[in-house]
Amino acid sequence: MEGWDPNTKSTLTQIPLLSTKAGPRDGALWTQRLKEEYKALITYTQMNKSNDNDWFRISASNPEGTRWTGKCWYVYNLLKYEFDLQFDIPITYPSTAPELELPQLDGKTHKMYRGGKICLTVHFKPLWAKNCPRFGIAHALCLGLAPWLAAEIPILVDSGMIKHKDDASTSTES
Amino acid sequence: MEVEIKQLLADLQSLDQSLPDPSLHASLHKIQSRVEHLANLVKAEPVRRSKVQDMSTEVVDSNPYSRLMALQRMGIVENYERIRDFSIAIVGVGGVGSVAAEMLTRCGIGRLLLYDYDKVELANMNRLFFRPDQVGMTKTDAAVETLSDINPDVVLESYTLNITTVEGFETFMSSLKNKSFRPSKQGSGVDLVLSCVDNYEARMAVNQACNELSQTWLESGVSEDAVSGHIQLLIPGETACFACAPPLVVASGVDERTLKREGVCAASLPTTMGVIAGLLVQNTLKFLLGFGQVSPYLGYNSLKDFFPTMQMKPNPQCSNVACLTRQEEYALAKPERDAAAKAKLEAELPTEEGPLHDDNEWNISVVDDSEPEGLDTRSSDALPEGLTHELPTADAFQKLPTDAPVTDNDDLEDLRKQLEAINSA
Ligand SMILES: [Zn+2]
Numbered sequence: 001m002e003g004w005d006p007n008t009k010s011t012l013t014q015i016p017l018l019s020t021k022a023g024p025r026d027g028a029l030w031t032q033r034l035k036e037e038y039k040a041l042i043t044y045t046q047m048n049k050s051n052d053n054d055w056f057r058i059s060a061s062n063p064e065g066t067r068w069t070g071k072c073w074y075v076y077n078l079l080k081y082e083f084d085l086q087f088d089i090p091i092t093y094p095s096t097a098p099e100l101e102l103p104q105l106d107g108k109t110h111k112m113y114r115g116g117k118i119c120l121t122v123h124f125k126p127l128w129a130k131n132c133p134r135f136g137i138a139h140a141l142c143l144g145l146a147p148w149l150a151a152e153i154p155i156l157v158d159s160g161m162i163k164h165k166d167d168a169s170t171s172t173e174s
Numbered sequence: 175m176e177v178e179i180k181q182l183l184a185d186l187q188s189l190d191q192s193l194p195d196p197s198l199h200a201s202l203h204k205i206q207s208r209v210e211h212l213a214n215l216v217k218a219e220p221v222r223r224s225k226v227q228d229m230s231t232e233v234v235d236s237n238p239y240s241r242l243m244a245l246q247r248m249g250i251v252e253n254y255e256r257i258r259d260f261s262i263a264i265v266g267v268g269g270v271g272s273v274a275a276e277m278l279t280r281c282g283i284g285r286l287l288l289y290d291y292d293k294v295e296l297a298n299m300n301r302l303f304f305r306p307d308q309v310g311m312t313k314t315d316a317a318v319e320t321l322s323d324i325n326p327d328v329v330l331e332s333y334t335l336n337i338t339t340v341e342g343f344e345t346f347m348s349s350l351k352n353k354s355f356r357p358s359k360q361g362s363g364v365d366l367v368l369s370c371v372d373n374y375e376a377r378m379a380v381n382q383a384c385n386e387l388s389q390t391w392l393e394s395g396v397s398e399d400a401v402s403g404h405i406q407l408l409i410p411g412e413t414a415c416f417a418c419a420p421p422l423v424v425a426s427g428v429d430e431r432t433l434k435r436e437g438v439c440a441a442s443l444p445t446t447m448g449v450i451a452g453l454l455v456q457n458t459l460k461f462l463l464g465f466g467q468v469s470p471y472l473g474y475n476s477l478k479d480f481f482p483t484m485q486m487k488p489n490p491q492c493s494n495v496a497c498l499t500r501q502e503e504y505a506l507a508k509p510e511r512d513a514a515a516k517a518k519l520e521a522e523l524p525t526e527e528g529p530l531h532d533d534n535e536w537n538i539s540v541v542d543d544s545e546p547e548g549l550d551t552r553s554s555d556a557l558p559e560g561l562t563h564e565l566p567t568a569d570a571f572q573k574l575p576t577d578a579p580v581t582d583n584d585d586l587e588d589l590r591k592q593l594e595a596i597n598s599a
Contacts, residue, residue, distance in 0.1 A: 021493075024340045031586060038589035045596050057597045060590065066340050070597075090338040092378035095417065095493065099338075099375060113373075113440075114292055125374065129420065129565040132493075 003123040005147070012142050014047055016040045021133035023093040024066045033094075034065045037136045044138040055149075056141060058085060065089070068137065072102070074149040076157055079164045085145070094133040097125070097140050100148075108161045111152055118148045179213045225326050229255045229282065238325070239282055251463045258327070260462050261285040261355055261364040265337060265346075265380055267313040268292070269442055270394050271370030272303035273451035274458075278328075279321045281459065285329040285355050286321070287364065288314050289346065291336040301444050329355065338379045347383055366458060367391035370451075372440070374421065374565075381416035384408065385496035388503075392461075394454045397423060400441040403450040404473045405457060411500030413470060414486035417493055420565040422557070424473040424482065446476055473561060482560040493568065 004012075018036040022029035041058065048054045058070035066089045073082040083105060087098040099117045106116035113119060124144055128135055135143075156162045186206050193199065223238065231243040245251040262283055264271045267290040275286055290313040294304045308316040314332035321330055333349060335342035353363040367389055369380045377393065384391045388410050396403040402424040408415060453472060460466040473482040488501050557563070 025343075035584050035586055035589055038586070038593055039584075042589070042593050042596060045593070049596070049599075059593060059597060064340070088336075088339045090375050090379065091340055091343045092338070092375065092382055096338075096375040096378050114295075126565050129567070130569055132568045 003121070004143075008142065008147060011047070011146075012139065015044045015138045015142060017134040018094075018136045019134070021094060023091055023095075024064060024089050025091055030065075033133075033136075034060075037065070037138070040136050040138040044142065055146065056085060058137070058141070068098075072141075072145060072149065074153040076154050079166075081153055081157065081162060081164065094136065095129075097128045097135075097144070098137065100140065100145050105156070105162070109152055109156060111148070118145065120144050121147065175216055176213070179209060179216060183209055183213070222323065223326065229258070242281060251465050254463065256463060257282050257459075258284045259356060260366075261287065262458065263287040263289070263350060263364045263367045265289045265367065265369050266371035266376065267317050268370065268372060269298075269301040269444070269447035270396060270451045270454065271368070272301075272313070272317055273448060274368055274370060274394075274455050275317055275321060276303055276324065277451065277455040278458070279325045281455075282325065283328055285331070287331045287333065287349060288317055289333045289335065289337060290314050291334060291342070301442060301447055337383075338375050343379060343383070346379075347387070350383065350387060350389065362387045362389050364389070365462060368454060368458065369393045370454070372396075377416055377421070381408070381494070382496065385410050385415055385494055385500060388500055390461075392454060392457060394450055396442070396446050396450055398440040400443040400446050401476045402474060403446055403476075404471065405450065405454050405469065406471045407457070407461075407468055410497065411488065411502075411504030414488050415492060415494055415497040415500075417497060418489035419486060420563040420567055422471070422473070422561050423564045424475050425560050425562050446474075449474060449476070475560060480560055482558050484558050484561065 016036075016039055018033065018040060020029055020033040020036055022033040024030055026033075045054075045056075048056075055074065056070060056072040058068050061067045061069040067086075068089070069084070069086045071082055072085045073080050075081075083102045086101050086103065089098055090096050099113075101116045102112075102118060103116040105112060106114075111119040127143065128140070131139075153162075157164075183206070186202065186209065190199065190202055190206070193202065226238065229239045229243055230237050231240070231247065233240045233244075239254075243254055246254045260283060262278055262285070264275050264278075264286060267275065267288050271288075271290070275288060278286060292313050294308045294311050294313055294316050296306065296309055298304055299306060303320070304313070304316055305320075308319070311319075312332075312334045314334050318330045318332050321328060331349070333345060335345055337343055337346045350362050350364055350367070353359055355363065359365075367380060367384055369377055369391060371377055371380065372395075377395075380391060380393075383389070390407070390409045393406040393408060393416065394404070404422065404424055406422075407413065453469075453474070457468050457472075461468045469483060470485040471483060473480075475482070488497065488504075490498075490501065492498055492501075
């Protein structure tokens, strides 16, 4: 795991691995996979809370478990910046990772594709491919979103592209 | 407007004749020539060309297909007009897909199916095809607007959707299966799928659909640093599918570290995209109209103007289930293929004695399937110079023995509630 900071590495190893290789079109196998996703997410969220590093909320927004919505946040200079988080489970999952979207930041940074999809580091996709089907949503958040927020939010705040919500009087942001 | 200008010209004419002072003639002639120029501009107002019933070989200014039909006269193509029977699906109407769509439209393709979920942005203006006045339109709508103007003979279908989502994928599949354009066609409703998307996820979705439908497709791509690209022919069961081996990238030939810049996702050049679109459509035409050879894989390294080629056989351990099914079918059809190849060989056998295939300038050989098909066939881990794999293969993954702690009595709804409880705690 070259190119990852030790913190991400140690967190990752504590998230339970998944075993069912199934996507949203695979019927009963997908239900099995979904159970594994929930277990991994439950463990990861609990772990974050007990480490005082709670940083996201995510839940399925349809019964099929193919669309997920929630929030993520990052604390910088003692202020908390919170964003909507959403993604679809692609039909080729888990061969391909979900593309994590932060729609409120669309167009504010180069490190993003159209529609607010975050631009992952060169290290993410190789590691995901190598670990298919053991990595799930929790791993994508840990390896994809957490390092992205840590790298981009300070830049976005310092450059004035995003303002804290309590600072709304001087901001045009909603 | 035209009538008004004619009247004005007539007035000037009579004024010219009745003017007593010859010194005024020069300036009057100047006015006359300006009005004539104006009259020409008015005539050049946009005209929509009408539909054409049959493709004519007649060489006249008004025949939009005369130069294409000339391919037939020159013996390059046997029957050019067949192009009107063909349906092509273009997935991704961006820098490559839009240009490919325009090329096929100008060639008089029968039907185009266009798929994209994006909108036209000012940031796309460094590429070809879309115009600034189309900013804000969906790429599919903007493309239909321009393409139907260029050639109203082409049947255009547009789908504004994301093929990687469950819903989008279903519509994608059913649109490919629809055979109403040519009910007698074998297999699916399209002759070829062109993948012009810009990401791995969407390519894997096209791969999934084409493997399930046993649909031949052409993959295309331009690297994120905009200086290299590739096209690849994928015939389910016969060639490697997109999931058989990690995707290939054309090595740029310069130190990677000097190219990878932090802070941007992707660069793009109209040149590289135009070259790749050209190679893609050239191979599409060869495939459809049966001339020349379709490249199994053709890379393009623009920094060195280097074009690596190769062939890839399917991976018997491919992770894609539909790919394995297609591989089995292909193996089962071997006796049929052998018989067909033999019959073809016998039909081509000259009646008088003479060297067989003396004019085989492309060195196409009819070899037994079990034999390696020439030197260019390589296993996926031995790549020709200039090509590398973009991603690693998945580590060998052992399935847990069934008596392992598989607590399948877990209830999905319970787990969902558990997560909700933690989330709201
Ligand atoms: Zn395959």
